[in-house]
Amino acid sequence: MRIAFFSTKPYDRIWFEPMAKDYGYEIYFIELPFSEETVFLAKGYDAVCIFVNDHVNAQMIDTLHEMGVKALLLRSAGYNHVDTRAAKGKVAVLRVPSYSPEAVAEFAMAMLLTVNRFTHKAYGRTREFNMNINGLMGTDLYHKVAGVIGTGKIGQAMIRIFHGFRMNVLAYDPYPNSNLDVQYVSLEELLSKADFLSLHCPLTPDTHHIINEKTISIMKDGAYLVNTSRGGLIDTQALINGLLAKKFGGVGLDVYEEEEGLFYEDCSDEIIQDDNLARLTTFPNVLITSHMGFFTVEAMQSIAHETLENAYALENNLTLKNLVE
Structure with a gap:
């Protein structure tokens, strides 16, 4: 099998190159993103391998x-x-x-701890021998209410971590x-009670802008919000x-709805x-x-192995367990 591999970064080659040889596959690594302008590069290949910011529309499919x-x-x-x-x-x-x-859930917790305890700011200060801790006061997580939106595998890992903090x-x-081992409640109840909120749901028409003006108004004043899922879950302007209304204690964003071409x-x-991304970077919290x-x-x-296993299943007419239908 010949695979055209788009949006290549140096770290992709570390695992995909040796694994592809084990499968007997030929991979053509392309640094360019997959788009209407670059789709022609896939000619002569059996499969195209893309990443999260490579958008594929109906015309490209055809x-x-x-x-x-x-x-x-x-x-x-x-x-x-x-599409x-x-x-x-x-x-x-x-x-x-x-x-x-666990990788995503652990990172979400790291973001929450960082933005809550200002460790990133403390690091910057102490590197300049500014040992003043004024303005770096956080809050305990112990016995606080944690809210998890989306209880797939990443959400489940997040729940385990929150339980570890006795939340x-x-x-x-x-x-x-x-x-x-978790109490399910309505979205409104979760938003109104959570001190710390973490998003772990897929981006669908139903979840698009699930965090918006209305849902933010339901949240507790001083609540913390972390999004490591998809940027489109949050209405950026809302x-x-x-943030301008000082609604949030802190916000951690590993994703952004207009991240394509930047991240x-x-x-x-x-x-x-x-302008919105530039504005977000100005908030101290x-x-x-x-x-x-x-x-x-x-x-x-795991990504490299599972991706090539998908290719192997396709090539050998095996059950396509990871087929999106």
Whole structure:
């Protein structure tokens, strides 16, 4: 099998190159993102491998189908960046549903702890021998109420972590899991009671802007919000308005709804044109990272293995357990 691998970063090669040789596959690594302008590079390949910020529309699906490309291999669990309806019957869309739930959940907790206890600011101060701790006061997590929206594998890992801090955990999911040691409540009740809120749901039409002006108004004053899932879960302008109104104790964002073209790139020498993102960076109680919650050795190995297993299943007419339908 020949695979065109888009949005390549140096760390992708570390695992994909040796594993591809073990499978006997040829991978053509392309640094460019997958787009209408670069889709032609997939000609002559059996599959295209893409990442979360590579958006695939119906026209691109038709082009891939005409070129004989059999599959879109997603290096992600989410698939909201692909027109899966257009792909049906033309190109198989295969995802990586579970690579390391703990990686994302642990990072979400790290963000929450950081923005709560201002460790990032303390680090900057002490490097300049400013040992003043004024303005760095946080709050205990012990016995506080934690809210988890979305109880899939990452949400479940987050619940376990919150329990480890002896927090009272509430969860919301339209499809409750009766096997979990957690109290399910309505979204409104969770928002009104949670001191610390973590988002772990996929981006769908139902969850788009699940955090908006209305839901923010329901939240506790001084609540903490962390999003390591998808940027589109939060209405950015509503979040900014809430921050200006001093609604939040702190906010941690590993994702952003307009992150395409910015996240994963070095833009340090550029003037950022996104006014909302620039505004968010000015708030002292906001921590932003570049969609790196998944980024651990274990997760990267798992992503590479599962992606190539998807290709192997397709090539050998095996059951496509990770097919997006």
